[in-house]
Amino acid sequence: MSKRNGSSRGYQIFSLVVLIVLALLFLFPLYWIVTGALKTPAAINSPTPQWWPEEFTLRNFQVLFSKRSAPLFQIGSLTGPTIPGAIRWLINTVFMAVMAMLLTCATAAMAGYALAKKRFTGRVILFSLIVAAMALPKQVILIPLIREMSSLGLYDNIWAVILPTVGWPFGVFLMKQFAEGIPTEMVEACRIDGANEWRTFTDVMFPMIKPGVGALAIFTFINSWNDYFMQLIMLTSSSNLTISLGIATMQAENSTDYGLIMAGASLAAIPIIVVFLIFQKYFTKGITMGAVKG
């Protein structure tokens, strides 16, 4: 605690206590999911909460891995070996989130550069359109989007979830804000040196906005991972599901196997938490720079 801060000791202790209570509240769902996944069905359905599993079991994971199966991959008529559905769903989800992330970053970085540094006709109109569409919930275009994907032959294909995510203009907006913070003189100096447009972008612009791209990457990855709605309406085949949808399909008639849900939720949450922990530093650094530039 800094002495420079003149606030009273009492306030500091008070805020620390509040912080700890809040931290517990925020930690609780994850704690409950992970411990719940290891509880027996009787314990998890019991009306009196069992704060710590009295008896550990892997039953929930066994059910998770045995209840549904799917082929590892299909390429044309070539079908991979049969594996637990949950594994396939996890692979699908990772694939979806990574592809959405890569495509969004690549397209948004280029578009953001153009919007910030290029003086082309229609720039203002286009940017207004992007700002207007930025917060649009996908429910609004639900039906046209389903029909469009169907006519493209992409319905029930993981790409039907990826493509609209990439089209969402928030990334372009974010990248434009970052690119605007880069001095125009640097771009022009490069051009005078004789570098072509592409070189200017890759050698000068991209390295400078890289922290922003990193931030956008994590932002897109997490959003796409959690975009339950798009997954729900676009995917149907059990080999094409994502992990959260897949878990939902394991419900029996009129009864909810909470242990199974918790096991599936752990399986879905742990990879993304690991990703977050690894890239945490990147994330905080990147996002700040863009924000400060306003």
Add this chain to the structure above:
Amino acid sequence: MTKTMSPRLRRHENISGYLFLLPSLVFFLGFVVYPMAMCIWTSFTDANMNSNTKDTFIGLANYVELWHDPVFLKALWNTIIIVVVSVPVVCIFSLWVASAIYRMKEGTLSFFRVVFYLPVVTGSVAVTVVWKWMYNNYYGIFNYLLKGAGVIDKNINWLGDPKYALGCIILILLTTSVGQPIVLYVSALSNVDSSLVEAAEVDGANNTQAFWRIKWPQIMPTTLYILIITTINSFQCFALIQLLTSGGPNYATETVMYYIYYTAFKLYRFGYGNAMGVILAIFIAALSAVQFRLAKED
């Protein structure tokens, strides 16, 4: 600047500008603008699920009906409440947490930052299952704790009572929204020029005054950015409603986003649902424009 450009340079800027935009535009026009255009068109028809009838153009009839649909008005009202409550609360809460933790040791700081970010990364479906249990009328943890503390003597049906249901949804939304703003504020606060703060303190300003005079203006861009992302976020509460309340009880948690879905896939009225979508899109575009204007002026 535009005026001084030679025609040659202008052509060059146009071509290179659009080439850089092209990949992004393909996706944006193809999967956002085009469906939105279809949505606007369908909103003037009576399109429905029935394959035996052709869609007919009915002009503004859907919009007129919307104006008289109490459920839509309720949904619009709830949507506004969610935005109006969650956006400022997220901003204030995350600013408070950030200012409480940003001068802590790196390890502690990192711990709190991760903890507040966890609900974001855990995934809405998983988090929702736990919250459903916590809100449970019969053995949920809130009733258990509140009863234990003697605050209430009878269980409260959190999600089943119209008085509390929307508040409960907003609370979950808050926990899944504050992660990023806290990270942003922590960074912004640590970037505040400390010599200015010291100078102010030398001038006899107390903590609060120093905050508003020195720090607040410097973190203003961050605040505006947070306003924008939180607004976006608060329109994404579909999964919560779908998994917890289906818009009930008594439409207490009905939002426009859910009602569009309900109208399309429970009542099979595509045209009517799209009309709602158009209204919502106009509403959101206006809101975004205002926010962006604010950011720009700053």
Add this chain to the structure above:
Amino acid sequence: MKKILALVMALCMIFALAACGQQAAPAPAANDAPAAEAPAAEAPAGATEISLWTYPIGKWGDEATVKALTDAFTAETGIAVKVEYLTYADGDDKVNTAITAKQAPDLVMEGPERLVSNWGANGYMVDISDLFDDTDKSEINAAALAACFAPNGAAYEYPLVMTAHCMGINYNAFVEAGADQYINKDTHTWTTEQFFQAVQALYDHFGGTVGAVYCTGQGGDQGTRALVNNLYGGTFTNDEHTAYTWDDPLNIKALKALYDQDGIDFDASIVGGDEIANFYNGIFKMAFCWNIAQQLNPNSADTGAGLTLNGDEIVFMAFPSEDGTAKLQGGIWGFGIFDNGDPARIDAAKQFIKYMCDSEHTVDAVRASNFFAARSAAEGTDLSGVWADNEIMNEYTKLMPMLGDYYQVTTNWAGARAAWWNMLQQVGGSDGSEAAISAAVADFCGQANNG
């Protein structure tokens, strides 16, 4: 860092290829059933794969059980079946989005309330009346047969199994509270008066919620409908199935009686599945969302069938009515064919229906469901004895004669169901006065009729 990135990229490319390859396949995801591939290759020209989407109807939601059935079918006919498993929570939405995307499955397994009065009425199903010959018509239960035909004379479903939905009670709790005197455990029946006395006795003994009128959900509405209608003999639709009649004063009387009764709570925070969960864990002493499949299936903690989590005995009961003879809500399940415009696949789907519902294999298909066969015999195989060796099923046959009118084929059924839930929520949230209840019922019944 760069190496990791390169690796990730490479992996992505592989899966991108996988996804694209799949997209290029002729039928929607036509190569997903590895086990079925070999026979499919040898099959004669025509549709070699059809898709089937099932709701969790007994063990028809269990992959291992269904796979055994479809593998046997594939072995005999060379037609591969790709099965997807729906849930009641989002199954309807999935089918509806698939229809919107023109990617509906070839076959779907559910009841006439969806197949006939929803998807059939909206023009998405194939008329399969040619599958019913005169022998079939004489063998199939008359109510089930009628329900599978739309008013225009087309058949959109071929019935496989049926049941009467019932209630479940926690018998140990009834005994403990002295409420067992109000039930006839032998006939599984009780009167309205006995029902309320029992609830009161349980409430006096245990306090809290004895039974909950759950007010949200996708399925499970049959329980609350049967409860409200039976108490004082109200009706849900008219006899012709052309209009909804919940505004019947007898229903309003029933809703008011339920509202006023201690221990019966209208709960808008739970769906039928939550009610069952709370019944299993002993919080509720009775469940309105009960049926024989649940009686036969092990409970959610795997501690056995017909027992709550702590081992209390579950007894199934008819819904209470004034004279003790309820009109139970029927559940009918069978198959329907979506019109995907491909005669070969429609033909293959018909073969599937014939195989499952009207052949010597019907016994296995029925057994998988945990319900009763919808017909007395199939192609010479007597089906009345399917469950002869099962004590609980034998006991349950006592309730089958109480099967009431199957009215779930009335126009706008999906909209009416949504309105029913909203009505219950409004009644539960009202002050419970007769005026408030009447207003809610009239409002939503009107919506159901006008939708």
